[in-house]
Amino acid sequence: MMQIRASEAHEVQAGSRSVDVGILDSGIDGRHPDFFVDTAGTNVDCSRGRNSVTFLPTGPGVGTPDPCTDNQFHGTHVAGTVGAQANGIGIVGVAPNVTLVPVKVCDASGFCYASTVVDGITYAGDQKLDVINMSFFVDDNEFQQSTEFKCSDDPVQRSFRRAVERAIQYARGQGVTPIAALGNSDEDLAHPEAGNQCEVVPAETQGVIGVSSLGRQSEKASYSNYGSGPNDVSAPGGNGSTGDCTRTVLSTFAAGAYGCIQGTSMASPHAAGVAALIVSQFGTLGSDGDVKLSPTKVESYLQSTTIDIGLPGYDECFGNGRIDALRAVRHDTSRAFDASAPACPEYQQ
Numbered sequence: 001m002m003q004i005r006a007s008e009a010h011e012v013q014a015g016s017r018s019v020d021v022g023i024l025d026s027g028i029d030g031r032h033p034d035f036f037v038d039t040a041g042t043n044v045d046c047s048r049g050r051n052s053v054t055f056l057p058t059g060p061g062v063g064t065p066d067p068c069t070d071n072q073f074h075g076t077h078v079a080g081t082v083g084a085q086a087n088g089i090g091i092v093g094v095a096p097n098v099t100l101v102p103v104k105v106c107d108a109s110g111f112c113y114a115s116t117v118v119d120g121i122t123y124a125g126d127q128k129l130d131v132i133n134m135s136f137f138v139d140d141n142e143f144q145q146s147t148e149f150k151c152s153d154d155p156v157q158r159s160f161r162r163a164v165e166r167a168i169q170y171a172r173g174q175g176v177t178p179i180a181a182l183g184n185s186d187e188d189l190a191h192p193e194a195g196n197q198c199e200v201v202p203a204e205t206q207g208v209i210g211v212s213s214l215g216r217q218s219e220k221a222s223y224s225n226y227g228s229g230p231n232d233v234s235a236p237g238g239n240g241s242t243g244d245c246t247r248t249v250l251s252t253f254a255a256g257a258y259g260c261i262q263g264t265s266m267a268s269p270h271a272a273g274v275a276a277l278i279v280s281q282f283g284t285l286g287s288d289g290d291v292k293l294s295p296t297k298v299e300s301y302l303q304s305t306t307i308d309i310g311l312p313g314y315d316e317c318f319g320n321g322r323i324d325a326l327r328a329v330r331h332d333t334s335r336a337f338d339a340s341a342p343a344c345p346e347y348q349q
Contacts, residue, residue: 001092001094003214003216003218003236003322004094004235004236004270004274004322004323004324004325005324005325005326005327006092006094006273006325007092008325008326009274009277009325009326009328009329010086010092010096012281012326012329012330013277013280013281013329014086014095014096014097014277014280015083015095015096015097015098015276015277015280016097016098016279016280016283016291017043017097017098017099018099018280018285018289018290018291019095019098019099019130019131019276019279019280019283019291020045020048020098020099020100020101020127020128020129020130020131021082021083021095021098021099021100021101021129021130021131021132021133021272021273021276022101022103022120022124022127022129022131022132022133022176023075023078023079023082023100023101023102023103023132023133023269024103024105024117024120024121024124024132024133024134024136025074025075025078025079025102025103025104025105025106025133025134025135025136026063026070026071026072026073026074026075026076026104026106026107026108026110027049027063027064027066027067027068027069027070027071027075027076027102027104028044028049028067028068028070028075028076028079028100028102029068029069029070029076029252029253029254029255029256030042030044030046030049030067030068030069030102031068031256032076032080032252032254032256033087033089033090033256034080034084034085034087034089034090034091034252035079035080035083035084035085035100035252036085036087037085037086037087038087040085043083043085043096043097043098043099043100044068044079044099044100044101044102045099045100045101046067046068046102048101048127049066049067049068049101049102049103049104050067050101050102050103050104050119050120050123051065051066051067051104052103052104052105052115052116052117052119052120052123053065053071053104053105053106053107053113053116054116054119062107062108063104063107063108065104067102067103067104068102069254070254071104071106071107071108072106072108072110072254073253073254073259074106074110074135074265075102075104075106076251076252076253076254077249077251077252077253077259077261077265077266078133078135078251078265078266078268078269079100079102079252079269080093080251080252081093081094081249081251081266081269081270081273082094082095082098082100082133082269082272082273082276083095083096083097083098083099083100083273083276084096084251084252085097090252090258091250091251091252091258093273094269094270094272094273094274094276094277094325095273095274095276095277095280097280098273098276098280101124101127101129103120103123103124103132104116104120105117105119105120105136106136109144111139111143111144111145111146112136112137112138112139113138113139113140113141114138114139114140114141114160114163114164115141117134117136117138117164117167117202118163118164118166118167121134121164121167121168121170121171121178121202122167122170122171124171124174124176125167125170125171125172125173125174125176126174128174128175128176128290128292129176130175130176130177130276130279130283130291130292130293131176131177131178131179131272131275131276131279131298132171132176132177132178132179132272133179133180133268133269133272134178134179134180134181134202134203134208134268135180135181135263135264135265135266135268135269136180136181136265137181137183137200137201137202137203138150138160138164138201138202140156140160141160148183148185148200149192149194149198149199149200150198150199150200150201151194151195151197151198151199152197152198152199153195153197160201161199161201161205164201164202164205165205165206168202168205168206168207168208169207172207172295175292175294175295176295177209177275177279177295177298177299178202178205178207178208178209178295179208179209179211179268179271179272179275180202180203180205180208180209180210180211180268181203181210181211181213181263181264181265181267181268182200182203182210182211182212182213182224182225182226182227182230182231182264183200183203183224183225183264184213184223184224184225184263184264184265185223185225186222186223186224186225187225187226187227188225188226188227188316189203189204189225189226189227189229189230189231190227190228190229190230190316191227199230200225200230203225203230204230207295209232209233209271209275209299209302209303210230210231210232210319211232211233211234211235211264211267211268211270211271212224212225212226212231212233212234212235212237212264212267212317212318212319213234213235213236213237213238213239213262213263213264213266213267214234214235214236214237214239214267214318214322215236215237215238215239215240215247216236216238216239216246216247217340217341217342218234218309218322218338218340218341218342219239219341219342219344220234220317220318220342220344220345221237221238221239221262221264221267222239223239223262223263223264224237224264224267225264226316226317226318226344227316228314228315228316231316231317231318231319232299232303232319232320233271233302233303233306233318233319233320233321233322233323234267234309234317234318234319234321234322234323235267235268235270235271235322235323236249236266236267236270237249237262237263237264237265237266237267237268237270238260238261238262238263238266239262240262241262242260242261242262243259243260244260245260247262248260248261248262248266249261249262249266251266270323271302271323273325274302274323274324274325274328275298275302277325277328277329278293278298278301278302278328278329279291279292279293279298281328281329281331282297282301282331301328301331302323302328303319303320304320304333305323305324305327305328305330305331305332305333306319306320306321306322306323306324306327306336307321307322307323307324307327307336307337307338308320308321308335308336308337308338309321309322309337309338309341310341310343310344311343311344312337315344316344317344318344322338322341324336
């Protein structure tokens with residue numbers, strides 16, 4: 001939060017309850033105390049939650065259908081980064097005053113199937129959510145089967161890609177800004193080993209803001225995917241080892257707990273939180289009491305207010321730069337360069 005100047009941004013804008021952020025993940029522990037404030041209740045809207053994991057067989061590995069019961073821990077961790085409330089306990093999210101909507105697309109084993117993801121994205125469009133965070137890559141559609149890269153020369157994988165593309169197009173048309181993690185394989189997504197006809201979905205889907213991961217010194221995280229084109233912005237995601245809270249990301253866990261983990265899964269919700277602050281600050285309040293800002297503007301505001309790191313201008317390792325919440329809520333597009341940030345290792349190859 002210090003790295004992206006979240007607390008300074010909160011003095012300008014801490015988010016609006018009218019701004020909805022969909023957490024497409026394993027669910028959210030809607031009873032976690034860090035989502036409650038005594039006078040305002042919870043900012044997790046369980047009533048609008050969605051269980052998209054409906055086509056799967058019942059039994060071990062699937063999890064509960066309740067979107068406000070986390071199938072594991074991942075969704076709650078992501079949700080805390082976006083919107084844990086400033087209530088004097090635990091942590092404070094990037095946008096603590098927004099509304100979080102749990103959309104369960106991943107089962108208890110961590111698989112996020114093509115059908116469940118398409119259903120979740122479509123639901124986000126139906127509900128006209130403002131921002132959605134997708135800290136996963138789309139798995140296959142057979143139970144507990146996974147292929148990270150979806151290649152267009154494979155007709156089955158191509159169908160998954162096209163289904164997600166259509167869902168994203170629909171959601172964006174409904175005012176949804178989609179944000180996704182680039183993945184943790186340390187791959188140059190512009191030239192993946194699987195071949196240039198292959199993509200990580202949804203991060204590389206047209207219309208999605210792809211987020212790479214930084215360590216505490218703004219270095220590229222060792223595991224983070226990158227690449228010219230897919231990489232839009234970079235954000236804190238940790239660069240250490242699980243449980244080391246000095247080098248990984250502390251956030252909420254299921255069952256009222258907290259934990260420190262790392263990944264582009266942790267970077268993406270930082271960017272989603274800043275996007276939610278942008279909508280809160282610059283969106284238009286409609287007659288229905290809902291705040292709206294077009295995905296095109298949100299994307300532009302997010303990318304144009306970053307801190308430039310690495311090579312000057314856009315580059316493959318950091319995209320348009322490190323997100324900055326304070327510059328975002330001020331819409332400060334003046335050039336800002338952080339010379340102290342380490343160069344990307346790929347530059348020396």
